[in-house]
Amino acid sequence: MNRTFAPLAICCLVAFSAESQAQTPTIVYANNSAVKYERNVDISAPASGLISELTIEEGNHVVKGDVMVNLDQRIAKAEYEVAIQESIAAKKQADDNSNILYANKVSEVANAEYENYLELLRKAATTAAELRRKKLEAEKSKLSIRVAELEQAKNIASALVTNEKVKAAEVQLALRKITAPFDGEVAHVFLKQDAWAKEGDKILTLVAMEELRVEGNAAEGLEVVAPHELLGAPVTIEVIVAKDKPPVIIESTIGFVNPVQQITGVKVWAKVKNQMVNGQWILREGMSATMKIKVGGAKAAIPAASN
Numbered sequence: 001m002n003r004t005f006a007p008l009a010i011c012c013l014v015a016f017s018a019e020s021q022a023q024t025p026t027i028v029y030a031n032n033s034a035v036k037y038e039r040n041v042d043i044s045a046p047a048s049g050l051i052s053e054l055t056i057e058e059g060n061h062v063v064k065g066d067v068m069v070n071l072d073q074r075i076a077k078a079e080y081e082v083a084i085q086e087s088i089a090a091k092k093q094a095d096d097n098s099n100i101l102y103a104n105k106v107s108e109v110a111n112a113e114y115e116n117y118l119e120l121l122r123k124a125a126t127t128a129a130e131l132r133r134k135k136l137e138a139e140k141s142k143l144s145i146r147v148a149e150l151e152q153a154k155n156i157a158s159a160l161v162t163n164e165k166v167k168a169a170e171v172q173l174a175l176r177k178i179t180a181p182f183d184g185e186v187a188h189v190f191l192k193q194d195a196w197a198k199e200g201d202k203i204l205t206l207v208a209m210e211e212l213r214v215e216g217n218a219a220e221g222l223e224v225v226a227p228h229e230l231l232g233a234p235v236t237i238e239v240i241v242a243k244d245k246p247p248v249i250i251e252s253t254i255g256f257v258n259p260v261q262q263i264t265g266v267k268v269w270a271k272v273k274n275q276m277v278n279g280q281w282i283l284r285e286g287m288s289a290t291m292k293i294k295v296g297g298a299k300a301a302i303p304a305a306s307n
Helices: 002-023 074-095 098-122 128-174
Strands: 026-037 040-044 049-054 067-071 177-179 184-189 202-207 211-218 234-239 248-253 266-273 288-295
Touching: 026 266, 067 202, 074 128, 098 128, 211 288, 234 266, 248 266, 266 288
Parallel strands: none
Antiparallel strands: 026 211, 026 288, 040 202, 049 067, 067 177, 184 202, 211 266, 234 248, 234 288
16 A cells, blocks of 8 residues: 555655745845936026026925026016017007908909990090000009908918017026926035026936835846846845944835846846935935845746757
């Protein structure tokens, strides 16, 4: 009895062991990892001008849409008002069709006179030369209608141009008000209030603190795991916030695997949510971290090469 079931028990044990091994996740380590800002933007002056108001300081938290810097707007406002008045005048001129109406009336009178002189010529009460003059006047009056229509079309086009000038003036005015493009923290201020900023000069640096990324070079464990298997894999991240404090442990997933693999490994990163304690963010760029990537499940079979 025992001899009969022994081979079966061994086979079951081997199968169970193989299944357990297949389900055990493989760990890939990225030891020399670091915290990076997901969004780290230098805010530059979009136009030249005097910094008339600086509403922020280094360390201030801003919300998307908050006004951070105002450049002197006096010239831009004046140009905007001029553009508005030009647009109003151009629209009135484009809407005025009195020249066309007048040209039509003149044409009606000239045609009527020509018809009268045609009747007078039949009665021998006028000359052919006078009739030709009246015909020329009638034809001229018809052309004056076309001239009036072309003039109005030109006025309409001019009105459209002045509308675009108003939009351009609005843009120039808006460029002198610098708002926060996203929620973040002011990391550095390069220019102070009342300083002159040239177009393109850096005024401040804004960083997003709520979501960051941890970047590392995955190496240990890649001998048994293909790089493409890392994408979307769960990862446990340990961030060193201080030498004498326990690391901050965060669970995330790998969001990027570099398509170029180096000899030392492959670059990967994962997005992480920051944590706030006593009104201060815990994670900051430059902090050291370790990434432990779990690649689980059975490995996909590699197709045999065809002859």
